[in-house]
Amino acid sequence: MIEDRLRDLLRQAYAAVMTSEGQPDAPSPAIAIEKPSNPEHGDFSSNLALQLGNILKANPREIAQELKERLPDDPVIERVEVAGPGFINFYLTASWVHTTLQQILVERKNYGRSDACTGEKVQVEFVSANPVGPIHIGNARGGPFGDVLANLLEAVGCQVQREYYLNDAPSNTQLQIFGASVQARYRQLLGEDVDFPEDGYHGDYVTELAQGIVDEYGEKYREVGTDTEGALVFFELVEDNMVEQLHCDCSAMGIEFDEWFRETDLHEQGLVLKQVDELRESGAAYEKDDAIWLRTGDFGDEEDRVLVRRDGAPTYIASDIAYAANKFYTRGFDRVIYVWGPDHFGYVPRMKAAIGAMGVDIDRAEFIIYQTVRFLEGGEPLRLSKRRGDIITLRELIDDIGRDAVRFFFLMRSVDAHLDFDLDLARQQSAENPVYYVQYAHARLSSILREAENVDYIGGEDGELALLTHPDELTLMRKLADYPGQVVRAAQERAPHRLPHFALELAQTVHQFYTNCRVLDSDNPEMSRARLKIVEGSRIVLHNILGLMGLDAPEKM
């Protein structure tokens, strides 16, 4: 990347200055190269002299001047200026963007990919909604986020695995309540007057599941007890159906998991109790008040936490530790990223502590909490509750505004920010949604390339990049050159929301170029050939960024 090249030049200049000062071994500070927001300040800029001014207690402008004089020559640099309090501004010749364009046309699908992550084995676990209902718009946000984060990590060279954790253990009270809800509906369908569980799931799908049991088994399960055991009987009857539905919901969103990991596997293989034993042996867990406690308090949590209840049943954290042990030890991930909803926020410190207590460096575990999504309809926030049944399913939303728009809306905002999802607007905008703005740019460029096949004056000759000097061409090529750095940054910051923003900016420069730079022109075949290269390069980058976001890159719309 061009930034690295400039950074290297500055490093050489710095070394030369320090050598002439008699300090050849002075450590080089981190050199920041940034793009000035004001184009008058050059193509790239560095604040190195300002930082050195702080350290050396010297005038930054003089330092900048010295650095400038000792910068090695480079054909890509047109001129260098010292500006403001001591910025070093680089003005580059057009040739560097031509070089980048050439590179795009060679690398194609690989342009924007890098090896910044050097093969680190990373797992991203996300969605992981309980199998008690379809994915709904309240718990869907982690889907596109996790999926695109995984794409980003792959793009920078990590080995990534996407995982869905199914909390399907019988001890899960949500499952019990859900099973009891199905049972109640079942008996109602059989004509009984039974009370619905107080915290039961009211969605219509529960009645449909119950109807399915009636259709298949008739009254066979009428006499099943209305205790926990009975509820679990009904859960098991519908479990496969629920998991299958989760599969479908994720597919509909364009997400394919590498692994659907079942909590029951941990229990059935005895891994939960084994993990508890190991923690007791290592001293990380101890017995008190007839329960077994984990020393999470020693690892940054507020207090120690119960691992095994007085009644002998392991708590949720016990199976989560066994699960973490499986991730770090059995499967050997270097890094594990948990993408959780805001309701799990309070759980992070104890989970971190638990991971520390089992002897794993806690920096290898990352917890990303996405903030709540508020859905607005008619200007009023919707109160959504899976249990009351007034849910909007992800499927309904996708049918309503389209998969790409759903993904784009969820992706657009930082996960730290609460997201207002205006359903009226999303529907009404379906035709002029931001996602279509980006896709339209891709379709337009594709259209030009199709048309170019049909004109005789293009021939098979190569375009001459040096002809590309129009301001809108230069702006566009600079934008294309930005792309790989954006990918690295989005991956490092775990910030997929940078992608839609960059994609919109790129699409805008494409549309501007299109408006002001006629590509196909029979009077000027040479310029046509050159501009076709920008068209192709831009199409490639749009295609790549849409792909990273998991969106279609349509050639026609």
Next chain:
RNA sequence: GCGCCGGUAGCUCAGUGGAUUAGAGCACCGGACUUCGGAUCCGGGUGUCGGGGGUUCGAAUCCCUCCCGGCGCGCCA
């Protein structure tokens, strides 16, 4: 009470140490094409960057404090 995330244009949000012009989309107003797709382009912004204090050559960005909103604090998952 403690903790986390937010507070930036009418609305929804980017920007988290850089340049006395703080940006985008939406909405609103006005313009643009006899040729490549008008799902486009161009023009139109008087913002206490929640308030106050501090650090710095430089602060929306870092620190302290207060206010407002959302969420979380179980031998539930």
